[in-house]
Amino acid sequence: MKSIKIDKESIELAIEYDILPYMAKRYIELFSYKGAVSLLNAFRLGLKRGIRCNTLKISCYDLLNKIKNRIIVKQTPWVPYGFWVLESNVDIGATPEYLFGYYHPQGIASMIPPIILNPEPHDKVLDMCAAPGSKTTQLAQMMENKGVILALDVDRDRMRALRSNISRLGIHNVITFLLDARKIVNVGEKFDKVLVDAPCTGEGLIPLMPERRKSRTFYDIMVLMRLQYELLKAAILVTKKEGIIVYSTCSIAPEENEVIIDSILKEFKGKIEIVDISSYGEKGFTEIYGLRLSKELEFCLRLYPHIHRTEGFFICKIKKKI
């Protein structure tokens, strides 16, 4: 493998913020030195946690009334039933309201891919990397527990969490399989809407999980890129004509995002198009490290801890034309 040359400025930044040098180099290239520092400061500051009110079980008004003496929240601009936790004198994952399934602890940015997919109550939806089920159960909530969701994942432990969340949140319209989602093409079923929340290095989660500053290497990105590409390709193949695919990751690395979409656009030229969702946040990159990518990529959406006060996220909405 070709080695990456790291300059002195990147190494100094990496040492100062305790991250891997290749990450510092990329952040400077992508956001300029000032932007990189701002991002890295946001990594240090951490993030406010989020909760999603489960409107299948309770109205948000009633939920907020119930928890107001223990958990202070603020509504998010993107999701009507999504709230930032400003203050809490209890563990939000262990209250009676949590046990009753009235809310689900969920990052604010992670609520946006289902909003973009926008499933209707009688749709047939595929969730390709579903466990532990935050987005699956949000999709079910948006579908009013109607229609069907086929939820797949390969991790047995996380599947247990998925099943537990489905039960706690009172979801009835999901069928789950312990299955590599790339194999869905062999099942011969077509879907109205498909969510590919792909496995990723999770760089966008560093404010919440500081250990990720050093736990993923550039080699991990290379390995994941292949999986991400294959998952998205399978998603497009099993989507109905005029159907919608949403690709998302909690990584801010362009290699896991724009580069994947760019390759898919080339492979499915004329058969798919990117739908513009960039007004939710920052536009996707159309040029990285001197490499020109499709102009359409500016329609994708990027969210950052230092700008939007959310986890770092990439979301792209794709329409299958034929």
Add this chain to the structure above:
Amino acid sequence: MQDKEEDIKNIQEIVYEEIKRLFGNYALRFIVESKYDMIVLKRDMNLYEMFLVSKELKQLWLTIQDRIKQKPYSIGLFAGSITKRKGKLKLKIGLDLMEFLAQRLRRNIVIVNDHAAMLFLYGRDIMLNSIVDILPPIGYLTVVANRGLEILGLAKLLINIEGAINKGAKKDVIALKNVIDKGWYLRKGG
């Protein structure tokens, strides 16, 4: 694992009988009218799991089952499990199904005071003097709820509650034994 049609029908029958026993005939009519069906999945030689599913969900499962070459990890609403031991079948009705039926039918619910509700979520039993109301008929297995009718879990009846209250029985006896409570989601839910 091949599921025998006869076994499946037998298990469905056992579950429906149990639902009738706990909530009355009306519960079965409610399930049919709501267009729900029951799916039985054989997990191993001695374990079956049952799920209540919508017509659309069942249709999807029937369409893909031959091609996907495995059984669902879960589907729809968990209705319970049956274990086979020494030729005998032991049914465990699921909390999800009990909650679903109790909330919609407003039957077979024991309502407890706030203190008992909190303790029940930690796995404790219910004392007779903690019971503030009941929504009859109460089965041998009943749903436990707090004053806001929020479901806390399932419990087994140890005494005849209605009779005990009317006869002025000793109040500090254990009336309900905790079978499963929603604290389970923290303790074992994953």
